[in-house]
Amino acid sequence: MTVIIAFLANVLVAVAKTVAAIITASASMVAEAAHSWADAGNEVFLLIADRRGGRTKDQRHPLGYGRSAFVWSLIAAFGIFTAGSIVSIMHGIQELSETGPVESPIVAYTVLGISFVLEGASFTQAMVKSRRLARERGASTWDFVLETSDTTLRAVFFEDAAALIGLALAGGAIAMHQITGVAAWDAVGSILVGVLLGVVALILIKRNVAFLVGTNASPTLRARVGRALLASPHIQRVTYLHIEYVGPNRLFVVAEVDLAGDAREHDVARRMRAIEQQIEANAVIETVVLSLSVDDEPSLDFGETEA
The missing domain is CATH 3.30.70.1350 (Cation efflux protein, cytoplasmic domain)
Structure with missing residues (x-):
């Protein structure tokens, strides 16, 4: 259910951001649109991970199919890095030399606000679940999310957290562009969103690789x-x-x-x-x-x- 909620939220947000990016011609909005489409695609991989990893063991796989969940989650993490991080950074670099006023900033702020509400609802659901499981294990929420073998929950948690931070960065960049008239601020916003996604992707890649090659139990x-x-x-x-x-x-x-x-x-x-x-x-x-x-x-x- 956590993944399905995140997927629906990301699709709605991605469509809205894409329309806003076309109307405003904002580099930060383009980065956010790429971010949301990457997240939506990654949720599909996470759904596959849950389905493949949940199959019962058989003679060919006496220890079950659980590790396939780590494989598909690893593919999803690479998706964040390539479709989200690299695209956002490259687009931001290309837009650094552009000049001109912000077009229809109210559209951008409206979409960012609605997106924040939708992403916040998804993140809240992941946070509540993480806190409950962390309490059951006597750990902090942060430590639980980092160490848990539930790779799907970790991916949704980090993706939604990054989405909320990214929305704040995009909104701030557009505001600075509007206030100063310097379009480079908008491009910087796109680059910062890309860097944020890169950090999240590397964390998720590292944790999935650890479980694939074998990691000690706590x-x-x-x-x-x-x-x-x-x-x-x-x-x-x-x-x-x-x-x-x-x-x-x-x-x-x-x-x-x-x-x-x-x-x-x-x-x-x-x-x-x-x-x-x-x-x-x-x-x-x-x-x-x-x-x-x-x-x-x-x-x-x-x-x-x-x-």
Whole structure:
């Protein structure tokens, strides 16, 4: 739903900005139009990411299709960089030498104001969701958005935040052009919007690449998984724990454990498989693989058990 709201908002805003850019001949409005069309196109990639990444695992993909969400989100991030950032910067540079008054500035201000309301509504929805999830994990909203494996939520959050900042930059640039009569201000606005989009794109690219090549789970998540394993009455201790993201909010867990009791090998195998199936019933666990610990291996410490 977050992506759909953002997509509809971006399409409406892109159409309005395009019309305003034609009427006003403003470089900042052209940059904003390119920004919104890039965002609208990126939402399509994010919808594909959600659909492809949500497919259930099969024999060819035993860890599921979750990583495809990172791939499509990476493509969306490159879209912001190329269609939004580069176009805005290049157009701004070309317009630096132009002169002349602002044409129909009221049109530009009206469209920017309406766009701010629409983008603000989309950003508010993403912010509310991010804050709620951050509180559940005991993290700040900023840290959660940066670290979360939910690449779609992060993309919408950053794109909408950049859209609001970009609208302020465009409005300020047009105002300075109108006040001073120097058209270079309008061109500078276009360049600044492009730089802003470039920064956002690089952040999103970096985070998606990190999840694709493999990134360590946070200490908090590692402790939560470790305590969850020890909460099982069948597990006495954990000596090895590997956690890997295989998709947004999807984990692959490998652990070496020491089981309670001294059952026969056949019974141990059945018990371990039953424990794996119990753990995999959790919505965030894609696959878990357990093996037996060696007696002399030290136990891992996951802090105090949660009440």
